[in-house]
Amino acid sequence: xxxxxxxxxxxxxxxxxxxxxxxxxxxxxxxxxxxxxxxxxxxxxxxxxxxxxxxxxxxxxxxxxxxxxxxxxxxxxxxxxxxxxxxxxxxxxxxxxxxxxxxxxxxxxxxxxxxxxxxxxxxxxxxxxxxxxxxxxxxxxxxxxxxxxxxxxxxxxxxxxxxxxxxxxxxxxxxxxxxxxxxxxxxxxxxxxxxxxxxxxxxxxxxxxxxxxxxxxxxxxxxxxxxxxxxxxxxxxxxxxxxxxxxxxxxxxxxxxxxxxxxxxxxxxxxxxxxxxxxxxxxxxxxxxxxxxxxxxxxxxxxxxxxxxxxxxxxxxxxxxxxxxxxxxxxxxxxxxxxxxxxxxxxxxxxxxxxxxxxxxxxxxxxxxxxxxxxxxxxxxxxxxxxxxxxxxxxxxxxxxxxxxxxxxxxxxxxxxxxxxxxxxxxxxxxxxxxxxxxxxxxxxxxxxxxxxxxxxxxxxxxxxxxxxxxxxxxxxxxxxxxxxxxxxxxxxxxxxxxxxxxxxxxxxxxxxxxxxxxxxxxxxxxxxxxxxxxxxxxxxxxxxxxxxxxxxxxxxxxxxxxxxxxxxxxxxxxxxxxxxxxxxxxxxxxxxxxxxxxxxxxxxxxxxxxxxxxxxxxxxxxxxxxxxxxxxxxxxxxxxxxxxxxxxxxxx
Amino acid sequence: xxxxxxxxxxxxxxxxxxxxxxxxxxxxxxxxxxxxxxxxxxxxxxxxxxxxxxxxxxxxxxxxxxxxxxxxxxxxxxxxxxxxxxxxxxxxxxxxxxxxxxxxxxxxxxxxxxxxxxxxxxxxxxxxxxxxxxxxxxxxxxxxxxxxxxxxxxxxxxxxxxxxxxxxxxxxxxxxxxxxxxxxxxxxxxxxxxxxxxxxxxxxxxxxxxxxxxxxxxxxxxxxxxxxxxxxxxxxxxxxxxxxxxxxxxxxxxxx
Numbered sequence: 006x007x008x009x010x011x012x013x014x015x016x017x018x019x020x021x022x023x024x025x026x027x028x029x030x031x032x033x034x035x036x037x038x039x040x041x042x043x044x045x046x047x048x049x050x051x052x053x054x055x056x057x058x059x060x061x062x063x064x065x066x067x068x069x070x071x072x073x074x075x076x077x078x079x080x081x082x083x084x085x086x087x088x089x090x091x092x093x094x095x096x097x098x099x100x101x102x103x104x105x106x107x108x109x110x111x112x113x114x115x116x117x118x119x120x121x122x123x124x125x126x127x128x129x130x131x132x133x134x135x136x137x138x139x140x141x142x143x144x145x146x147x148x149x150x151x152x153x154x155x156x157x158x159x160x161x162x163x164x165x166x167x168x169x170x171x172x173x174x175x176x177x178x179x180x181x182x183x184x185x186x187x188x189x190x191x192x193x194x195x196x197x198x199x200x201x202x203x204x205x206x207x208x209x210x211x212x213x214x215x216x217x218x219x220x221x222x223x224x225x226x227x228x229x230x231x232x233x234x235x236x237x238x239x240x241x242x243x244x245x246x247x248x249x250x251x252x253x254x255x256x257x258x259x260x261x262x263x264x265x266x267x268x269x270x271x272x273x274x275x276x277x278x279x280x281x282x283x284x285x286x287x288x289x290x291x292x293x294x295x296x297x298x299x300x301x302x303x304x305x306x307x308x309x310x311x312x313x314x315x316x317x318x319x320x321x322x323x324x325x326x327x328x329x330x331x332x333x334x335x336x337x338x339x340x341x342x343x344x345x346x347x348x349x350x351x352x353x354x355x356x357x358x359x360x361x362x363x364x365x366x367x368x369x370x371x372x373x374x375x376x377x378x379x380x381x382x383x384x385x386x387x388x389x390x391x392x393x394x395x396x397x398x399x400x401x402x403x404x405x406x407x408x409x410x411x412x413x414x415x416x417x418x419x420x421x422x423x424x425x426x427x428x429x430x431x432x433x434x435x436x437x438x439x440x441x442x443x444x445x446x447x448x449x450x451x452x453x454x455x456x457x458x459x460x461x462x463x464x465x466x467x468x469x470x471x472x473x474x475x476x477x478x479x480x481x482x483x484x485x486x487x488x489x490x491x492x493x494x495x496x497x498x499x500x501x502x503x504x505x506x507x508x509x510x511x512x513x514x515x516x517x518x519x520x521x522x523x524x525x526x527x528x529x530x531x532x533x534x535x536x537x538x539x540x541x542x543x544x545x546x547x548x549x550x551x552x553x554x555x556x557x558x559x560x561x562x563x564x565x566x567x568x569x570x571x572x573x574x575x576x577x578x579x580x581x582x583x584x585x586x587x588x589x590x591x592x593x594x595x596x597x598x599x600x601x602x603x604x605x606x607x608x609x610x611x612x613x614x615x616x617x618x619x620x621x622x623x624x625x626x627x628x629x630x631x632x633x634x635x636x637x638x639x640x641x642x643x644x645x646x647x648x649x650x651x652x653x654x655x656x657x658x
Numbered sequence: 659x660x661x662x663x664x665x666x667x668x669x670x671x672x673x674x675x676x677x678x679x680x681x682x683x684x685x686x687x688x689x690x691x692x693x694x695x696x697x698x699x700x701x702x703x704x705x706x707x708x709x710x711x712x713x714x715x716x717x718x719x720x721x722x723x724x725x726x727x728x729x730x731x732x733x734x735x736x737x738x739x740x741x742x743x744x745x746x747x748x749x750x751x752x753x754x755x756x757x758x759x760x761x762x763x764x765x766x767x768x769x770x771x772x773x774x775x776x777x778x779x780x781x782x783x784x785x786x787x788x789x790x791x792x793x794x795x796x797x798x799x800x801x802x803x804x805x806x807x808x809x810x811x812x813x814x815x816x817x818x819x820x821x822x823x824x825x826x827x828x829x830x831x832x833x834x835x836x837x838x839x840x841x842x843x844x845x846x847x848x849x850x851x852x853x854x855x856x857x858x859x860x861x862x863x864x865x866x867x868x869x870x871x872x873x874x875x876x877x878x879x880x881x882x883x884x885x886x887x888x889x890x891x892x893x894x895x896x897x898x899x900x901x902x903x904x905x906x907x908x909x910x911x912x913x914x
Binding site: 467 | 668669672679731734736760766
């Protein structure tokens with residue numbers, strides 16, 4: 006496919022221009038403009054200075070030609086804001102799912118009728134850019150593109166292609182407004198009807214629909230290099246497939262299949278595919294998903310409706326809204342249109358709670374006493390995190406908010422290093438309280454000196470103690486207690502918007518920084534060694550295989566940790582070369598779901614290839630790996646993230 | 659009764675029907691030049707060094723004052739391991755039965771591999787029989803290089819025999835595996851007469867087993883039973899260094 010090669014070889018980036026970084030803020034500041042006015046003026050400038058470019062062979066158009074979006078506020082203004090407010094990450098809107106169904110069904114002119122002044126100006130600016138795109142397409146002899154843009158996103162989409170172009174224009178605008186981690190929602194749920202109508206009326210057949218979907222998926226990769234998160238690839242362009250509709254009927258159908266096939270054909274990181282599954286999901290869905298896993302994209306990621314929906318209802322979401330969940334960016338659950346939750350506002354470190362508890366006076370009285378101390382530390386951390394989030398400041402998004410009707414403004418807190426913490430406590434229980442081989446003070450001393458001169462102890466801790474992931478009931482029970490302590494510490498707390506706090510099992514990037522903030526840990530993790538990703542075994546735990554891992558990580562009821570955070574299973578891609586073994590992989594995913602796991606991501610790569618890619622990055626420009634909830638090109642990652650993926654593989658199943 | 663294993667691997671996808679748990683039995687009577695599980699050959703326990711993951715921290719030599727410590731506790735990262743674990747039939751059966759519900763849902767079972775399970779035929783038969791009593795499907799993956807009694811014991815107590823076919827010519831068989839194939843052929847005949855469920859398997863070793871003449875002769879032996887041909891992975895020699903041994907010392911693989 007011509008367009009795919011064009012984008013992979015990055016030719017479309019040649020037309021980009023950079024704007025001066027101080028283009029807006031000093032003037033906006035001098036004029037004393039309010040945040041809404043600043044956002045609107047900036048958007049008007051950006052849309053009117055974008056140059057329409059029609060890429061060779063593309064069907065769905067719009068690419069960024071302005072490489073950067075200069076800030077709306079000066080450095081000293083930010084300093085002042087941060088002095089008085091809690092500012093989440095960059096301060097701009099992120100991680101929510103707009104009402105994509107409304108965008109496609111109503112068209113922007115309908116939204117314009119009820120919009121405020123800023124909203125109307127935003128819509129006018131975007132539609133003006135679309136008109137210029139249409140003219141450019143016509144001039145380039147591409148009447149097909151021009152005709153589509155003459156209808157959408159202004160008017161309701163009437164065909165599949167119009168739906169895709171309407172999505173593209175609005176998604177493009179969300180990024181251009183300065184929002185980030187702009188997720189795609191339940192794509193097959195809201196877009197299937199356009200495809201079905203086109204097929205029924207003969208406008209498309211399966212092959213042409215696939216071509217269109219591939220082209221649409223490429224559009225997510227045109228500008229994704231401009232959307233760096235913590236690392237390149239962390240951009241929240243996640244797409245949810247499957248699940249059930251408002252009447253409880255399964256959504257997975259032809260469009261869902263086309264999406265999996267299109268992702269496999271493109272072999273690019275975006276959009277990141279998620280599939281909602283349940284005990285009712287037919288085997289065929291797992292098989293199709295597994296085919297993509299084995300292709301080596303690090304997705305699909307699976308979410309289990311049997312756990313997530315009851316969990317969201319427990320957290321206060323209405324049953325109908327809970328049943329419509331998607332992911333905000335990586336794996337944090339959010340409700341399209343109605344959720345304005347901040348799913349990643351803080352992170353609690355389980356290993357820190359253990360590290361603090363073993364130093365409490367009297368903690369060595371017995372294991373129960375120690376566990377109580379750990380739970381108190383968890384509560385103290387939770388209190389600290391929640392109390393610190395007051396008077397929050399967000400730059401308003403006058404465009405994005407057109408498509409939101411917030412009902413939920415809950416905050417999500419990650420819980421990091423669960424396996425490191427549970428393994429540490431299991432080791433303490435064994436060596437300090439059961440066999441009494443050493444005192445807690447001696448073990449703490451060994452931790453503080455990074456096990457210097459304590460080789461035998463270190464070896465014992467790392468290889469001779471029970472670990473989460475080995476299906477050991479004792480250590481898994483400890484993990485369950487820690488999770489319960491976390492969720493109960495948040496229960497009843499009310500955030501500054503009147504919402505609740507949701508406990509989660511994700512780590513995001515904290516598997517590095519939370520580990521760096523600690524000395525060694527009693528499970529034998531040495532100073533500087535990271536935690537596992539999200540809800541996963543520690544990196545050096547000796548794991549008999551995926552059955553034990555699944556048992557360990559599904560033993561505890563996960564409906565109370567419904568902020569999300571997947572178990573990650575690592576496989577050697579070479580194991581699944583034939584159709585029969587692929588079916589077995591599909592059965593394994595089904596087994597995870599039936600065991601009531603909440604979320605699962607799978608990596609199928611080879612550590613030899615990854616090592617070789619570190620040595621010869623030029624040979625592996627498109628080698629894709631899964632990081633903590635998103636897929637990335639391996640060679641674009643910082644070394645520590647690369648090393649973490651390799652370590653996960655080497656101890657893998 | 660006690661047996662000696664060297665690994666239990668969950669979710670093996672190429673060792674019989676469905677998703678399986680594979681038990682690696684220690685000890686094999688053959689010494690195939692292409693063997694990729696050299697730690698399974700000796701019935702003795704052996705020290706292994708996972709050199710590929712060693713970052714040269716030096717802690718092991720500091721304690722032991724030798725460049726290659728033999729003590730499994732010496733490496734703080736656990737890269738020095740003792741290969742070989744003695745287990746009673748009760749304990750092993752109990753460990754494996756823990757998987758039973760999952761294996762049933764995934765259409766799988768337990769496979770005894772190795773090494774070669776025929777070396778510990780009685781032990782394998784006893785464990786397997788316990789598993790089958792609880793409804794678990796079992797398989798043995800073997801060369802059949804053993805006595806007729808051993809072969810029959812395995813066949814009687816498993817649901818499937820996965821039999822390795824290597825070379826039809828006995829002299830060549832002896833040259834490359836260290837054993838003639840007469841006993842093997844007899845045992846195959848025995849199993850066929852018994853009506854045992856058999857699946858044959860042949861590793862395609864370049865220049866050794868993959869010749870047209872050999873494959874024709876093996877096809878005759880397989881005689882209508884399922885027969886899988888496995889492409890050989892040339893990286894298979896990786897484990898030899900861990901045992902302080904050399905892989906394919908005479909350079910026979912691939913030398914036509």
